[in-house]
Amino acid sequence: MFTGHGGTGAAEARALGRPVLDVSASIAPFSPPEAARLAYQRAAADLDRYPPIDGFPLRQSLADSQGLDIDNVLAGGGTTEFIYLIPRTLRPGRVLGFVPTYRDYAEAARLAGCAFVPLLTVWEQRFARDLAKLDAAARAQDLVFLCNPNNPTGDILAPDVIRGFCDRRPDVTVVVDEAYVEFAGIDRSCLDSTMPRNLLVLRSPTKFYAVPGIRLGYCLGRRDLIAALLDAKEPWTVSAPALAVGLALLNYSDYEARVRDVLGREKPALECMLAAIPGLSVCPGAANFLLCRIQADAPPAADLRAACLKQGLLIRDASNFEGLDSRYFRVAVRTGEENIRMARIIRDVLTGPRDSKIACSI
Ligand SMILES: Cc1ncc(COP(=O)(O)O)c(C=O)c1O
Structure with missing residues (x-):
């Protein structure tokens, strides 16, 4: 069986014994219609x-x-x-x-x-x-x-x-x-x-x-x-x-408008919060996820993933994509509150905990 996909949040939560915010699979952050x-x-x-x-x-x-x-x-x-x-x-x-x-x-x-x-x-x-x-x-x-x-x-x-x-x-x-x-x-x-x-x-x-x-x-x-x-x-x-x-x-348009409306607001906000973290760069893209690059002297994505998981956040270590390396990870855009939590955990892991306000939390 082919392994190495994201979306393993349920298994990680079981192992950890508590809920995990899974941003490793890029699924819309709502219940299905x-x-x-x-x-x-x-x-x-x-x-x-x-x-x-x-x-x-x-x-x-x-x-x-x-x-x-x-x-x-x-x-x-x-x-x-x-x-x-x-x-x-x-x-x-x-x-x-x-x-x-x-x-x-x-x-x-x-x-x-x-x-x-x-x-x-x-x-x-x-x-x-x-x-x-x-x-x-x-x-x-x-x-x-x-x-x-x-x-x-x-x-x-x-x-x-x-x-x-x-x-x-x-x-x-x-x-x-x-x-x-x-x-x-x-x-x-x-x-x-x-x-x-x-x-x-x-x-x-x-x-x-x-x-x-x-x-x-x-x-x-x-x-x-x-x-x-x-x-x-x-x-x-x-x-x-x-x-x-x-x-x-098929033809379920109410839900479509809601997803686009929420993500249209939340994606730029998340991008801004992540880009404001020292040592992190974000690749803007057309989908509901963001590819991020950690600067060379910071811990690699595998370490960031492990440390975030201890805080209840599962990111996608993207180093196993051909053409990327150990500096890359991917996160899915979630709802406003979840995005702030995500950005805060990533920031604290990369730069050490500080006051709980996160830059650019628009
Ligand atoms: C680009 C891309 N194509 C296809 C798939 C598989 O999706 P499906 O659930 O339709 O099999 C994925 C899942 O992550 C994906 O990212």
């Missing part, structure tokens, strides 16, 4: 039956909501299922990705027997991804993963730029992972009814709707690529509760 909870409970009535083998009618509803056809949509057990299914099925020459990025792309390439080619982005340019570099590096029959916005840097590419690459390079398959796109604004999605032939888009309710436990994700693209994936896909990977929750979440 009430409609999702009710749908989950109602699905208990279906426990004695198999769900539809392919996620129908969720595939149809999602297709309708996007102006697509059911043949353009797959539903599965999280985008994770598709990250692994796509290279395994398409058997590309190589898999390319700008690093640092989500680590499962390289792992999926390894399991599919493909080389992973990392294209390095750097802190000094705030990890901006230059697709000219990709043009130069990609060969015919390669597959590219573009995480948009990118985890862990928050860098975002405009949909036009990605589509331009797809048009220039029809010999390359492009997978755009939009696990965090709702946080950046849905207009930043590559998804529409005129998708290039070589583009696959991954979407997930996990982060924005705070439903990591349900395991649901989607893969959208042109008919022939989707047909090849459907042919290779395991049956019944969308459970009855996941199906019910997915249907309930």
Whole structure:
């Protein structure tokens, strides 16, 4: 099993014997919408039956909501299922990705027997991804993963730029992972009814709707690529509760406005509090998390993580992302009070405790 992800707060809290503020997984800081909870409970009535083998009618509803056809949509057990299914099925020459990025792309390439080619982005340019570099590096029959916005840097590419690459390079398959796109604004999605032939888009309710436990994700693209994936896909990977929750979440706009409103205020405030801590720099990004860099003479991220955990805060030591090192960690944006607590603990660990006021607590 592939390890090294964030989101281990429950296990850490059990070991510690008290609650932990888990900012290591970048999940929206709210309970899932009430409609999702009710749908989950109602699905208990279906426990004695198999769900539809392919996620129908969720595939149809999602297709309708996007102006697509059911043949353009797959539903599965999280985008994770598709990250692994796509290279395994398409058997590309190589898999390319700008690093640092989500680590499962390289792992999926390894399991599919493909080389992973990392294209390095750097802190000094705030990890901006230059697709000219990709043009130069990609060969015919390669597959590219573009995480948009990118985890862990928050860098975002405009949909036009990605589509331009797809048009220039029809010999390359492009997978755009939009696990965090709702946080950046849905207009930043590559998804529409005129998708290039070589583009696959991954979407997930996990982060924005705070439903990591349900395991649901989607893969959208042109008919022939989707047909090849459907042919290779395991049956019944969308459970009855996941199906019910997915249907309930489509068109759930009240919650969306609330998340965007709160994070629109809280993210700049958290960024400001963290950037005011001596020895810490923050990479601004388009998603609901912030990548931070500790200055060279301060304790490394692993030590910071251990010390924060003793204070009831779990951060993501980001040193295991290819292209980063022991100075990097990532935190999710939470509610105002939680963000102040988070910034205070990080500050006290890095600089020693002082009066409880934190600079820039706007
Ligand atoms: C960029 C990215 N893609 C995909 C996933 C997996 O999400 P899902 O719950 O949809 O499988 C994650 C989870 O952390 C992620 O960060």
